[in-house]
Amino acid sequence: MTLISEAFAIAAAFCFALSSMFLAELKGRVPLFQLARWQMLATVAMTGLISAGLGGWRTVGPLQFWQLAGSSLAGITIASTTYFATIYAVGPRITALLFSLTAPFAVALGYLAYGETITGRQGLGIVLVLGGIVLALGIQDALKPAAPASATLTAEPGAPAPPAAGWGFWLGILLGIVTAFGQAVGSLLxxxxxxxxxxxxxxxxxxxxxxALLFILLSATPLGRSSRQPLRAGALGLVVASAFVGTTLGMSLLMAALHAGHVGIVSTLSSMTPVLILPMVWVRSGRRPALSAWLGALLAIAGTALISLRGG
Structure with a gap:
């Protein structure tokens, strides 16, 4: 079953990458909060049906409800919104890379909240994740002044001018960091x-x-009303496809992998999204990602492996 679980984990990472590519296609077509509302409604419809079929609602008591409510606020309401915003700001490749920070944040929060030990190997893993992100972002290029508008070329769907776009680029980086931190807090809760x-x-x-309930309530506020656009079948189809591929199918594969495989190995293989997304970006944009993007993504995965794998 080991090879099957490993295949499931890699397939889950592929699903997460493909889902983010779908979301990138929605930039300029669906406002951020409307995207979040549609995505959450599609996700709850799909996962709710699966849960009902499995009889899963009997496993939730009052205490678990409130624990998951806190997790929803940090890991879904906040982190999903900033995740979508990051894709819109810097594209799916950099978003997937920044998501690798979830593992270091989770280790740090486990240490602060539960007194869990941070081993030397995990510390090295954190350094590798950070180094991989810096390398893949091409930090020296990112520090250069933004190119003039006339020279702007889209490097990948949903991305700004390569490799820097002034304050918009750094705002996207900040949003990606918030996403990873929110996901780590959500997992902790x-x-x-x-x-x-x-x-x-x-x-x-x-x-x-x-x-979804919070986003529906938000739609009644001036902020939510200002971000509404008419419902278009094509855009809605991309949202539903993203929710199905990334949440329903991707999470199903990940759960199947965790059921039969080693947790550390599955966690590492399922974190391969930053590498698997590179060919997708290449095909979609017609631009080959730089060598530093490949090396940085591999370093981030290696760091995640050191953080996730136990023993030895």
Whole structure:
């Protein structure tokens, strides 16, 4: 079963990469909060049906509900919104790379909240993740002044001018960091509920459902009303495809991999999104990613492996 679980983990990473490519196509077509609302509604519909079929709602008690509610606020409402914003700002490749920061943040939060030990190997892993991100971003190029508007060429769907776009580029980086931190906090808050036996799809349905409710309430405010656009089948189809591929199918594969495989190996293989997305960006944009992008992504994955793998 080991090879099957490893294949499932890689397939999950592929699904996460493809989902972000779908989302990148929505830049300029769907406002941010409207995208978040549609995405959460599609996700809760899909995962809710799976949960109902599995009888998962019986695994949630009052305590687990509130634990998952806190996780929803940090890991879904906040982190998903900043995730979409990051894709819009800097594109899916850099977004996937910045998402690698979730592992270092999770280790640090585990240390602060639960007194978990940070080993030397995990410390080296954190350094590799950070180094890989810096290398892949091409930080020296990013520090150069932004190119004039007449020279702007899209390096990848949803991305600004390569490799820098002034303050917009750095805002996207900041949003990506917030996304990774929010995901780590969300996972930390959900950990007790999951350890108590809550069914995974039920947890996802509950978290996304609460987030969808908040986004629906937000749509009644001036901020939400200003971001509405007419419903178009093509854009809605991309949102639903992203929710299905990234959340429903991707999470199903990940859960199947975790069920039969080694947690550390599965976590590492499922974090291969920054590498798997590079050919997708290449095909979509017609531009080959720089060597530093490949090397940086590989370094980030190696760092995640050192953080995730236990023993030895």
């Amino acid at each position: 959900a950990r007790p509920a999951m350890a108590s036996g809550v069914e995974p799809f039920t947890a996802m349905a509950l978290r996304s459902g609460l987030a």
